[in-house]
Structures are given as structure tokens and as C-alpha cells.
Amino acid sequence: MSAGVAGLYVHFPYCTHRCTYCDFPLQTPRRVPQRAFTDALLAELALRAPAGPAPTLYVGGGTPSLWALPELARFVCAARDGIGVADGAEVTLEANPGQVDDAWVAGVLALGVNRVSLGVQALRDDHLAALTRRHSADDAIAAVRRLAGAGFRSYSVDLIFGVPGQTLASWREDLARAVALGAPHLSVYGLTVEPGTLLARDVARGAVTVPDSDLQADLFEAAREALCSAGYEHYEVSNYALPGHAAVHNHRYWDGLPYVGLGPGAHGWDGRARWKNHPRVKRWQEALAQGALPEVERAEPDAATAAFERVMTGLRRLDTGVDLAPDEARFLPAARAQAALGRIELAGTRIRLTDAGLLLMDDVLLALLG
Amino acid sequence: MTRKSRSQTRIPRERIRNFSIIAHIDHGKSTLADRLLEVTETVDKRAQKDQFLDKMDLERERGITIKSQTARLVHTAPDGLDYALNLIDTPGHVDFTYEVSRSLKACEGALLVVDASQGVEAQTLANVYLALEENLELITVLNKIDLPAAEPDRVKAEIESAIGLETHDAINVSAKEGHGVPELLDAIVARLPAPKGDAEAPPRALIFDSWYDPYRGVIIMMRVFDGSLKKGQKVRFMAGKADYEVLEIGVMEPDMTPVSELGVGEVGYLVCGIKEIRDARVGDTVTDARKPAEKPLAGFKPAQPMVFAGIFPVEGHEFENLREALDKLALNDAAISYEAETSGALGFGFRVGFLGLLHMEIVQERLEREFDLDLVTTAPSVVYKVVQTNGEEILVENPKLLPPTQNIETISEPIVRATVHTPQEYVGAVLKLCEERRGVQKEIAYVGPSRVMVTYELPLSEIILDFFDRLKTATRGYASLDYEVIGFRSDDLVKVDVLINGDPVDALAIIVHRAASQSRGRVLCKKMREILPRQQFEIAIQAAIGGKIIARETISAYRKNVTAKCYGGDITRKRKLLEKQKAGKKRMKQVGNVEIPQAAFMAILKTE
Numbered sequence: 001m002s003a004g005v006a007g008l009y010v011h012f013p014y015c016t017h018r019c020t021y022c023d024f025p026l027q028t029p030r031r032v033p034q035r036a037f038t039d040a041l042l043a044e045l046a047l048r049a050p051a052g053p054a055p056t057l058y059v060g061g062g063t064p065s066l067w068a069l070p071e072l073a074r075f076v077c078a079a080r081d082g083i084g085v086a087d088g089a090e091v092t093l094e095a096n097p098g099q100v101d102d103a104w105v106a107g108v109l110a111l112g113v114n115r116v117s118l119g120v121q122a123l124r125d126d127h128l129a130a131l132t133r134r135h136s137a138d139d140a141i142a143a144v145r146r147l148a149g150a151g152f153r154s155y156s157v158d159l160i161f162g163v164p165g166q167t168l169a170s171w172r173e174d175l176a177r178a179v180a181l182g183a184p185h186l187s188v189y190g191l192t193v194e195p196g197t198l199l200a201r202d203v204a205r206g207a208v209t210v211p212d213s214d215l216q217a218d219l220f221e222a223a224r225e226a227l228c229s230a231g232y233e234h235y236e237v238s239n240y241a242l243p244g245h246a247a248v249h250n251h252r253y254w255d256g257l258p259y260v261g262l263g264p265g266a267h268g269w270d271g272r273a274r275w276k277n278h279p280r281v282k283r284w285q286e287a288l289a290q291g292a293l294p295e296v297e298r299a300e301p302d303a304a305t306a307a308f309e310r311v312m313t314g315l316r317r318l319d320t321g322v323d324l325a326p327d328e329a330r331f332l333p334a335a336r337a338q339a340a341l342g343r344i345e346l347a348g349t350r351i352r353l354t355d356a357g358l359l360l361m362d363d364v365l366l367a368l369l370g
Numbered sequence: 371m372t373r374k375s376r377s378q379t380r381i382p383r384e385r386i387r388n389f390s391i392i393a394h395i396d397h398g399k400s401t402l403a404d405r406l407l408e409v410t411e412t413v414d415k416r417a418q419k420d421q422f423l424d425k426m427d428l429e430r431e432r433g434i435t436i437k438s439q440t441a442r443l444v445h446t447a448p449d450g451l452d453y454a455l456n457l458i459d460t461p462g463h464v465d466f467t468y469e470v471s472r473s474l475k476a477c478e479g480a481l482l483v484v485d486a487s488q489g490v491e492a493q494t495l496a497n498v499y500l501a502l503e504e505n506l507e508l509i510t511v512l513n514k515i516d517l518p519a520a521e522p523d524r525v526k527a528e529i530e531s532a533i534g535l536e537t538h539d540a541i542n543v544s545a546k547e548g549h550g551v552p553e554l555l556d557a558i559v560a561r562l563p564a565p566k567g568d569a570e571a572p573p574r575a576l577i578f579d580s581w582y583d584p585y586r587g588v589i590i591m592m593r594v595f596d597g598s599l600k601k602g603q604k605v606r607f608m609a610g611k612a613d614y615e616v617l618e619i620g621v622m623e624p625d626m627t628p629v630s631e632l633g634v635g636e637v638g639y640l641v642c643g644i645k646e647i648r649d650a651r652v653g654d655t656v657t658d659a660r661k662p663a664e665k666p667l668a669g670f671k672p673a674q675p676m677v678f679a680g681i682f683p684v685e686g687h688e689f690e691n692l693r694e695a696l697d698k699l700a701l702n703d704a705a706i707s708y709e710a711e712t713s714g715a716l717g718f719g720f721r722v723g724f725l726g727l728l729h730m731e732i733v734q735e736r737l738e739r740e741f742d743l744d745l746v747t748t749a750p751s752v753v754y755k756v757v758q759t760n761g762e763e764i765l766v767e768n769p770k771l772l773p774p775t776q777n778i779e780t781i782s783e784p785i786v787r788a789t790v791h792t793p794q795e796y797v798g799a800v801l802k803l804c805e806e807r808r809g810v811q812k813e814i815a816y817v818g819p820s821r822v823m824v825t826y827e828l829p830l831s832e833i834i835l836d837f838f839d840r841l842k843t844a845t846r847g848y849a850s851l852d853y854e855v856i857g858f859r860s861d862d863l864v865k866v867d868v869l870i871n872g873d874p875v876d877a878l879a880i881i882v883h884r885a886a887s888q889s890r891g892r893v894l895c896k897k898m899r900e901i902l903p904r905q906q907f908e909i910a911i912q913a914a915i916g917g918k919i920i921a922r923e924t925i926s927a928y929r930k931n932v933t934a935k936c937y938g939g940d941i942t943r944k945r946k947l948l949e950k951q952k953a954g955k956k957r958m959k960q961v962g963n964v965e966i967p968q969a970a971f972m973a974i975l976k977t978e
Contacts, residue, residue, distance in 0.1 A: 009939060192933070213904075213928055213929070213930050214928075214929055214930070217929035217930035220930065220932075237932060237933075253939045253941065259939060261939060266939075267939040267940050267941075267942075268939075269941070274941060274942055276940070276942070297942070299942070305945070308945065309941050309942075309945055312941070312944065312945060312948070313941055358932070359929055359930045359931070359932055360906065360929075360930070360931050360932065361931070361932040361933075362931040362932050362933065362948065362951070363906055363931050365948055366948060366952055366955070369948055369949070369952055
């Protein structure tokens with residue numbers, strides 16, 4: 001893989017509805033403007049023309065399983081013909097259980113998608129309702145089974161803990177059911193009450209109560225315990241995989257490798273600059289229609305900032321940790337102090353979060369930030 | 371006649387009227403003053419910002435007057451002659467009683483402005499008594515007469531029974547609408563006496579206000595009682611014991627307008643190139659340096675700070691900036707005092723003395739706003755007089771400096787005479803509150819068919835301690851409060867220390883009555899538990915008297931501080947969140963390894 005090669009990310013900004021906890025850039029039109037969106041995306045691809053072949057392709061959202069297959073095909077073909085997609089590249093598509101039927105599975109397989117990330121989120125109907133998801137637990141389980149038998153190289157199931165009304169006992173039951181489903185990869189996120197969301201408003205009004213920080217810690221530890229004893233490796237703060245199934249694309253974020261984000265609100269990093277696209281679909285489209293880069297932010301972090309970002313993202317990797325070199329002079333004193341507190345292991349210039357440090361990662365980072 | 375020629379006209383003493391406006395805080399004093407200026411064409415209506423006389427932004431925002439401002443209005447009376455009406459504005463808050471009394475001393479009369487829908491309040495009454503002490507002629511003005519809720523007859527009856535003033539010649543006004551203002555101006559001319567004085571005697575002028583102007587030095591507002599003052603004259607400040615030359619003398623119209631001389635009864639300003647406001651204090655007498663008056667005008671009294679608080683920069687290296695800021699503020703505020711203080715918990719800062727709580731808030735706000743400082747202010751405490759076993763008497767301005775119990779013979783604290791005006795249905799609640807706060811009842815009197823005036827002697831420390839909040843709650847906001855320090859009284863007082871993880875935090879120490887110490891200690895620990903953010907380790911909060919622990923609370927360590935979410939490649943956002951967290955920590959004071967937010971220092975003042 002040459003240094004300039006970038007993983008490709010596409011943000012599909014449409015959903016059937018907005019979940020109350022979501023603060024992602026997206027729209028919920030009655031009818032998705034499939035063609036117009038794909039056209040704009042192709043324009044952005046042509047404009048950015050990243051160096052290929054792309055080692056990974058990841059379509060996230062939003063709800064990419066709402067992308068009409070012929071339009072998705074148009075994009076995938078354009079990427080292959082334009083910059084190229086490397087042989088054996090991981091090609092991931094996010095999907096909601098409601099859309100995963102046999103036709104969809106066959107269609108995406110035919111396009112070369114070899115990994116699906118399924119937004120299951122919860123395995124109980126009351127929790128799904130609390131999250132304002134529109135599928136049922138049975139829908140989710142059926143979708144997982146369909147993916148398991150379809151012949152993808154890998155697939156992943158997303159779960160959320162810290163759901164309003166969740167208890168430690170109910171979460172343990174969900175984890176047992178998730179393990180039984182046998183997904184080779186699990187992303188386990190803590191529900192975050194983001195400012196400006198409907199959830200934040202409901203919490204502020206007292207209409208909804210979310211688990212407190214201590215219960216969140218218990219839930220996090222319960223997941224780690226249940227999944228690791230079932231053979232999963234906890235290889236990143238929020239991700240678990242059976243051997244050989246760690247996500248390739250997401251590693252680019254943690255390892256500081258270049259990626260090009262396409263679509264509204266997508267982010268990119270070319271090794272020198274970070275940028276962010278207009279989060280609003282309309283503004284993103286308008287910029288592209290004028291042949292301009294649809295960006296709202298672009299900055300080249302200075303050396304010190306870049307060094308901290310590298311450590312910040314690298315520390316998320318629980319398998320390898322991150323090497324402080326070549327910036328060890330700056331970070332080692334704080335790292336030694338954190339190691340003395342038992343939060344990280346320090347081997348030479350390499351640091352890695354310990355079990356005790358895992359839940360206090362932000363404190364470790366604040367200490368390293370100095 | 372244009373404004374310019376008016377100011378040039380010398381109006382004889384018989385046609386001068388000097389007056390103040392006495393009113394409760396929101397009864398419309400400033401609006402009425404604006405209207406007087408407008409009707410006499412002292413300011414152009416278009417040029418007029420609302421409430422012209424309140425110059426400082428802070429005052430305008432809070433709707434109160436801190437520094438008094440003055441204006442000379444020229445009014446043509448029904449006799450066809452021009453009269454000079456000197457409006458002497460008075461500060462409207464309890465902390466500034468002395469300044470009010472000086473302003474009133476400069477007058478022959480006052481307008482008593484009462485809101486026709488609300489009636490007499492404690493503060494109005496306090497100032498009316500000051501005015502009556504000075505033998506001022508009072509004109510009763512019922513304001514806000516345009517409001518549907520106005521009840522002029524009820525309010526008049528209240529004024530008669532509460533103050534004993536005749537109200538048959540009261541003037542109905544709507545300052546907002548301008549109704550009744552010309553009639554009021556005529557009444558000022560007709561009913562207030564002209565000033566008296568000896569034009570041939572050595573000059574004596576009373577300073578009733580002064581402020582610092584960065585370009586011209588101290589500007590003095592004064593009223594000439596005897597003789598006259600001129601430009602170029604050598605003058606002496608009798609209490610300040612310093613001589614200066616008059617660089618400029620003039621009148622406020624309301625902008626500063628120079629004149630050559632001010633004689634008996636006239637009111638105006640002096641510029642003498644004075645660098646520090648301490649050299650031209652309110653209440654001092656200005657006389658001629660070569661031919662001085664034998665005796666100053668009566669009543670000079672230097673401001674006595676009664677309330678003290680520690681002010682510390684959040685960032686230690688800002689200490690010098692804080693010193694500079696205080697030096698600059700003191701140029702314009704003779705009432706504050708400050709000296710450097712070192713706190714084990716808060717580092718280097720200042721112990722600052724104030725006239726009262728409002729004064730403290732104003733200073734704190736000005737420091738933060740005008741000098742852009744991030745400050746931690748400790749809870750205010752009063753000054754204590756301690757007689758030690760060795761017979762030595764000391765003043766303790768900071769609870770942490772209280773000598774050990776075995777060295778204390780007696781401790782005394784400032785006592786105020788507090789007057790509460792309340793609707794009668796809340797009298798029970800007011801008495802209960804005053805009794806809880808160690809009050810000694812002095813008087814209960816009806817001031818109207820349904821309003822009661824309750825007078826208590828109370829420790830000032832109890833007033834500082836959320837008394838006003840509790841009073842407002844107990845009376846649904848209907849009561850008003852005024853108080854005045856009358857002396858010191860000894861009591862059984864003890865120091866309560868707050869320990870965080872075993873270490874006493876000096877800035878959290880309080881002095882309280884022994885009988886209340888247990889419950890105060892408990893409340894204090896509970897408050898700290900609510901306010902201190904959870905940290906990475908357990909925090910023990912204890913209250914102690916001497917070495918004895920009287921209350922304890924624990925804050926368990928937090929277990930989780932991690933974002934279990936990746937933001938899809940949005941690395942910048944995550945980094946910025948961390949940087950923000952870091953900046954937030956910096957704004958808190960670190961005591962040992964515990965971060966203490968500003969709110970914790972003020973929590974000492976909450977009793978429940």
C-alpha cells in the first residue's frame with residue numbers, strides 16, 4: 001500500500017426518520033433523491049480524485065441500505081473505473097435490519113460488498129422503542145441470520161448500552177443473545193446524550209432518564225467480560241472481533257492513515273490536512289454544482305497538534321496501543337505518571353491502556369495533553 | 371433662550387433651589403430625573419439616552435444608582451424669572467447610606483417619590499428619616515399615576531401614617547408619560563427654600579460626590595455654603611489636609627460646563643488635578659488655603675468597610691493584574707479597602723473590604739468585566755472584634771485568622787438595626803426569621819391599615835447569610851429591608867473549618883454562633899457534596915470545630931471518563947472536546963488534588 005493511498009468513506013445522508021439520540025448530518029425526505037445524490041457524489045469523487053487503488057471502501061450514514069441498488073452500483077462502478085479499488089479490499093455497507101432481505105443481500109454481494117455493518121442497537125423491543133428505532137428485536141435477529149448465511153467475508157452488529165430504562169441484568173441477557181447469534185464483529189457504543197438532540201431535550205425536561213455514569217461503567221465492563229469470555233478480542237474501545245475480523249477501514253482512523261470522506265458532513269485526512277464537508281445536503285450539493293470543494297473546514301494541524309491526535313487515536317487500539325516515538329520527549333513524563341497509576345502499560349516508548357485505564361481513557365489523554 | 375446662554379447667566383442666590391429625589395429602587399426616580407431634564411430642555415430629547423443620570427453601564431443594567439450624579443436645570447417660573455434648580459442625585463441602596471446623607475446635606479429640599487400602586491418601602495423610609503434629620507422641606511410626589519393599579523388615596527394615607535407627612539399638596543405625576551412634571555417644577559420653585567449662607571465669610575463647600583476621570587484626575591461635586599470658589603484659587607481639603615489649585619470650576623448641565631466662580635448656595639464641580647479619590651472624600655469641606663474657615667462643615671466620616679471577602683485570580687500569574695485593577699478601582703471608590711492575602715487553598719490574592727453586599731457584587735463584577743480577570747471570590751464575612759486573653763483587642767477580617775479558642779476572651783460582631791416593611795399577613799414569618807437569626811425585637815408598628823414595620827437588632831453576619839433571600843421567600847417578595855450598623859456586640863461565636871480529604875481549606879472557614887454550628891456544619895458539607903465535581907478518587911468532606919469533626923460527607927470517585935464513540939473519523943472534534951475539558955479544569959481552583967469550583971466558596975452562604 002503506497003503512502004498516498006486513501007481509504008474511501010461515503011456518507012449516505014438519508015434516513016426514514018431521525019432517532020432521538022442522533023446528531024449526525026442527515027435528512028428524512030419522503031422520497032430519497034437517489035439520482036441527484038449519486039450525481040453529486042460522483043462529482044465529488046471526480047473533484048477529489050484520490051490516489052488509488054482504494055484499500056478500503058466504507059459506506060456509512062444515515063441509512064445506506066436505503067440507497068437504491070442501481071444508484072449504489074453507479075457509484076461503486078465509478079470508483080472502480082476511476083480511482084480503482086484494491087483487490088481484496090474491505091468493502092463495507094451499513095444497513096438497517098428492516099431493509100436486509102434476500103434481494104438486497106444478493107444485490108450488494110453482486111456489487112462486491114463483502115462486509116455489512118448492521119444497526120441492531122438493541123435486542124429487546126422496549127429498548128428499541130426507547131431508542132426510537134423502527135425495527136423489532138425479531139427483525140434484527142432475522143437480519144443477522146440472513147447475513148450469517150449469505151457468504152459475506154465478515155459482518156458486524158452494532159449494539160448500544162446505556163439505553164433509558166436499561167439495567168445491568170437486562171444488558172447481560174442481551175449480550176448472551178448477541179453472543180449466541182455468533183456475529184464475527186460487534187461494535188458496542190455507549191449512548192451519548194449529545195447537545196441539541198431530542199434526547200437531550202427530553203433528559204433536560206426529566207421526561208427520560210438515562211443510566212448514570214456509574215451504571216454506564218458497569219454496562220461497559222459487563223460487555224467486556226461477556227464478549228471476551230466468548231472469544232472476542234476487545235481490540236478497540238468500542239469494538240470486539242473474532243480472530244481475523246477486526247475492521248480494516250476503521251483502523252485507518254486510529255492509525256493515522258489517510259482517508260477521503262465523500263458526502264455531506266464527511267471527514268477526510270490526507271496525512272497533512274484534515275477537512276470536513278458541509279453537513280447540510282443542500283450546501284454540499286450547491287458547492288459541487290459549482291465545481292467547488294464542498295468543505296466547511298480545512299486545517300493543517302501543527303506538529304504538536306498532529307502528534308497529540310496521533311496518540312489520541314492510537315490509544316484507542318487495545319491490541320497494540322500506540323508508540324509515543326518520535327514524540328516521546330513530550331509525552332513520556334505524563335505517560336510514566338499514568339503508568340504509575342496503573343492506567344497504561346509502558347513498554348519502551350509504547351503505551352497501551354490497561355483494564356483499569358480503559359474506562360478512564362479521557363483522563364489519560366488529558367494528562368498527556370498536559 | 372438657548373442652553374449656552376442659560377449657563378452663562380448668573381442666577382442670584384434667591385433663585386437657586388437645591389433638591390434631591392428620594393425613592394425606592396424601582397419607584398421611578400431615574401425616569402423622573404430624565405423627565406425633569408427633558409422638560410427644562412437641559413438635555414435634548416433626541417440626545418437623551420434613557421435614564422441619563424446613571425452614567426455607568428453597570429448601574430443602567432441593574433437599574434440602580436451607585437455614584438450620585440448631579441444636574442443644573444434652568445426653569446422659567448410663572449413669575450417669568452429663571453430659576454436654577456440643582457438636582458442632586460442620591461445613590462439608592464442600603465450600602466450607600468453615608469453617601470445619601472451627604473447628598474441630602476447639600477440640599478434644602480427633597481422630592482419624596484412614591485409609587486402610587488405600591489406604597490412606602492423600608493428604604494424610602496430610611497432616606498426620608500435622613501432628610502428629616504437634615505430639616506429638608508419635602509414635596510410628596512405620587513408617581514406612576516397612569517397605571518391602572520394606582521391607588522393614590524391609599525398611598526397618601528400610608529405616607530401620612532407611616533411618616534407623618536401632610537399629603538394634601540402631594541403632586542400626581544407620571545414620569546413615564548411626562549404628566550405633572552411642569553407643575554412639579556413650579557412647586558419646587560414655590561415650596562423649597564432658597565439656600566442661605568454668608569457670602570463674605572471664608573469659603574466652605576461640602577463634597578457630596580467625587581469620581582476619578584483618567585484624563586482630568588478626581589472630579590469633585592460640591593455645594594458652596596459660605597463665600598465663593600473661583601478658578602485659580604488655592605483651596606484646602608480640611609479632613610484630607612491637602613492643598614490644591616482650582617484648575618476648573620463649573621456646573622453640570624448635565625455635561626460639565628465651566629464657569630468663573632460659584633457662590634453661596636451654588637452646586638457644581640471642581641477639578642484640581644487630584645490623583646487619588648482618597649484625597650477628596652465625600653463629606654470633606656473645601657475652603658480657601660490662604661484664608662481658611664475656622665471649622666469644617668459638620669459630619670465628615672470616612673467609609674468603614676464592614677464586609678470582607680477574599681478575591682483571588684484563578685490563574686496565579688494574574689495576581690499583579692489584579693493588584694493593578696484594584697488600584698484603578700480604588701481611584702474611583704474611596705469605600706473599598708484591600709490588602710494582599712495568602713491562602714493555602716487559593717494562593718495569592720487580596721482581602722477586600724466593602725460597605726456591604728451590593729458593593730461587593732459591584733466591585734467583583736467590575737473587576738471581571740472592565741479588567742477581564744477570572745476571579746474566585748470567597749464568601750463574605752463581617753469584621754469581628756476580638757479581645758484576647760492578653761488584653762489586646764484585634765479586628766479579624768478573615769475567619770481563618772481567628773486566634774485559637776484558648777487565646778480569646780471575647781468576640782464581638784457588628785450589629786445592625788434592621789427595618790422590614792411587610793404586608794401584615796407575613797408579619798409572623800418575618801418575626802420567625804428574625805428570631806432564628808438571633809434578632810432582638812425593637813419595634814412593631816402599623817404604617818397603614820395593612821402594612822407593618824418591624825424593627826430588629828440583628829448581627830450583620832446573619833444579614834449576609836441569605837437573610838434577604840429568605841425574607842423575600844417568606845413574604846412572597848413583598849417585604850423590603852433596610853439596615854444600618856449600630857455597633858458591636860459580643861456573643862458565643864466559634865470557627866467552623868471545612869476539611870477536604872483531611873486538609874482544612876482556609877477559604878471555606880466560617881465563624882458562626884455555637885448554637886447553630888452543628889446544623890451549619892452539616893448543611894455546609896451537604897452543599898459541598900452537591901457542588902464539588904466527582905473526581906478520579908474519593909473525596910471526604912468534613913466540618914470541624916477545633917479538632918472535633920461535626921459533620922461528614924463523601925463523594926465517591928467516578929469510574930468512567932471515556933467516549934465510547936468514534937465520530938466517524940472526526941478526529942478534530944474529539945481533540946477539541948478534550949481541550950475544552952482541559953480549559954474547564956484550569957478555571958477551577960485546585961486544592962490539594964481536588965478541583966473546587968467558584969460556587970463552592972459561595973455555598974457557605976446557604977443555610978438550607
